[in-house]
Amino acid sequence: MSVFGFKINEGRVIDYDKTDKRIFNYLQKNEPSFNLCIFCGSCTSTCSAGNFTDFNIRKLKMNIRRGLTDNIEKETEKCMLCGKCFLICPRGVNNRNIILKVREALTKIESHDI
């Protein structure tokens, strides 16, 4: 039987005034090289995890900048911490440490430390 009625689609617009920038702020303080990313994608192209799963570290970093952090915990779990992304980065962004710091920030958010 069909169910009639209507639903409201969640908007796709990033409303920057309202999104959660706690992880972004935490990284800016604790891994300042986070600011240097120009989103060239070399990290993603070399990523061991990204070559076999839908893990995309470039997108992950971008989402953090925009405060889109809903799935962040699940995403960071996909990283194997091999560090190739750090080796290849043309701007010296310590991507490996970013993953560690994101995990750290998530723990702190959970315990209301940040």
Added chain:
Amino acid sequence: MSKKVVVIGGGITGMEASVQLSALGYSVTVLEKESQLGGHLNDWTVLFPNLRKGKEIVSFLEHGLELQEVNIIYNSKINEIKKINKHYEILLDNQKSIIADAILVATGFDLFDAHRKEEFGYGIYENVITSYDLEKIFAKGGEIKTPSGIKPKRIGFIHCVGSRDEKVNNHYCSNVCCVTGVKQAMELKTLIPDAEIFNFYMDMRMFDTHFEELYLESQKKYGINFIRGRLSEANEAIDKRIVIKVEDTLTSRPLKMTVDMMVLLVGMEPSKGTKEIANLLNLKLRESGFLKPEDDHTMSNVSNMQGVFFAGTCSGPMSIKYTFTDARAAVTKINCYLKEYELQNRIILN
């Protein structure tokens, strides 16, 4: 008797070229439409990449003019230019006429009029200003406030306003706005350390040696945010702040953000004076309206009219560094022409 060169325009190009021409022994007259020399340089407080004062460059140029005792005619308007054999006769609106063996056109650029991008709200919303307006705010000194009178906590810069935009018929890149946006963002951040600053760009064109370093520094030391996405439209919120709407192309999602002040990085256009002189002398123009050289590789300062040369931003957008270089390059060409060096008749084999 020394040969005569008339330089039309007393901005950076006109000033530097006349100093160099004069040093080579030519009798030089500068025709300036305003009551002072220096052109747009007078409007820029500090310059990229090293944040030195614009006035320093003006004083350097003026010192040269003093040393060479160049003749300058201020507030001049050209009515007509006649070609008589190999000479030109330039008729001014005060009935005076000047004879020239060679002419250097150095009529520069005009800033893009941001009102033409109506959807960006310049002249409609009070907290939308241009990079030029921001320079005036910097020049005034003191505490930075938005036109609404508050200390801005979030500021957005919009790149490529009037450049690379078919809708305003300017297809070219204005070369200097990207780095100006970075420079002004850093200046604002210095003056308001707790402000968040966002630069919205299509491409970051940091082509010159120091530019990439400045871009990196703006992220490293100043935490400037760069968002790849072109402004579609701006709206005014009820509190007079500006709502920016772009696609955040790197997350592939639309994004909106409220800022206290939005700065439009306006580009360069061929100046009104460039169009007038091109008309009087029948000079060839590019599709963009900038002056067109006889050959893009080998004749960059040479016009289609014998004895008429051009340099600086009347031939296309360029930074101060390249304006100096171009002015000096044109002097070399004029010297070759007036001395009738054989090398000016070089041919290109296909």
